[in-house]
Amino acid sequence: GAVVSQHPSRVICKSGTSVKIECRSLDFQATTMFWYRQFPKQSLMLMATSNEGSKATYEQGVEKDKFLINHASLTLSTLTVTSAHPEDSSFYICSASPGGLKTQYFGPGTRLLVL
Amino acid sequence: SQQGEEDPQALSIQEGENATMNCSYKTSINNLQWYRQNSGRGLVHLILIRSNEREKHSGRLRVTLDTSKKSSSLLITASRAADTASYFCATDEEGAQKLVFGQGTRLTINP
Numbered sequence: 001g002a003v004v005s006q007h008p009s010r011v012i013c014k015s016g017t018s019v020k021i022e023c024r025s026l027d028f029q030a031t032t033m034f035w036y037r038q039f040p041k042q043s044l045m046l047m048a049t050s051n052e053g054s055k056a057t058y059e060q061g062v063e064k065d066k067f068l069i070n071h072a073s074l075t076l077s078t079l080t081v082t083s084a085h086p087e088d089s090s091f092y093i094c095s096a097s098p099g100g101l102k103t104q105y106f107g108p109g110t111r112l113l114v115l
Numbered sequence: 116s117q118q119g120e121e122d123p124q125a126l127s128i129q130e131g132e133n134a135t136m137n138c139s140y141k142t143s144i145n146n147l148q149w150y151r152q153n154s155g156r157g158l159v160h161l162i163l164i165r166s167n168e169r170e171k172h173s174g175r176l177r178v179t180l181d182t183s184k185k186s187s188s189l190l191i192t193a194s195r196a197a198d199t200a201s202y203f204c205a206t207d208e209e210g211a212q213k214l215v216f217g218q219g220t221r222l223t224i225n226p
Contacts, residue, residue: 004157006157034213034214041221042218043203043216043217043218043219044203044216045216046213046214046215046216049212049213091155093157093158095158104160104214105160106158106159106160107157108156108157109155109156109157111155
């Protein structure tokens with residue numbers, strides 16, 4: 001089956017620093033990738049949708065200058081949390097789709113802790 | 116925005132019993148999907164039911180969809196300890212290019 005990886009799996013950083021999270025589709029080309037954030041015991045909240053080679057579409061309330069998304073190739077999307085603060089601590093999950101929402105494969109998630 | 120409402124929020128049953136989780140939504144959809152998430156992990160796709168389908172089975176899973184009531188249910192039969200996880204429904208809204216997830220049900224299977 002289709003595999004999506006995320007790196008790192010967990011990261012601890014100091015407040016004010018930037019953190020980059022990678023999402024890779026390992027055995028298929030992903031025309032679209034999605035980034036979600038999940039707080040403890042809550043559901044997934046879509047942050048943004050990215051299509052290869054174009055700008056990401058951000059959900060209402062998500063700061064595009066704070067959460068930079070780059071989808072430079074059909075197998076890689078990155079999310080950079082700039083100037084991270086403790087309230088950005090969360091579980092970030094990506095998903096990748098080869099085409100159409102019916103098929104969306106999720107990565108294992110990245111746990112971010114900002115001190 | 117999260118349109119899915121799931122109930123119960125938490126469910127604890129004995130191994131071997133059946134578990135039923137419900138999901139309601141508000142808009143017209145193309146399909147509805149159910150996912151499982153083990154603690155601290157990513158999501159695993161369980162089953163997809165299209166808007167023109169009423170029931171679907173996959174192993175010990177049975178999903179129903181009632182578009183007139185805008186609701187779906189997930190039944191896990193003969194539960195096992197390994198079924199302990201959070202379960203989320205997600206809808207593919209008509210005209211939208213994204214999935215909208217419900218709040219989830221935390222299922223605990225007691226051995």
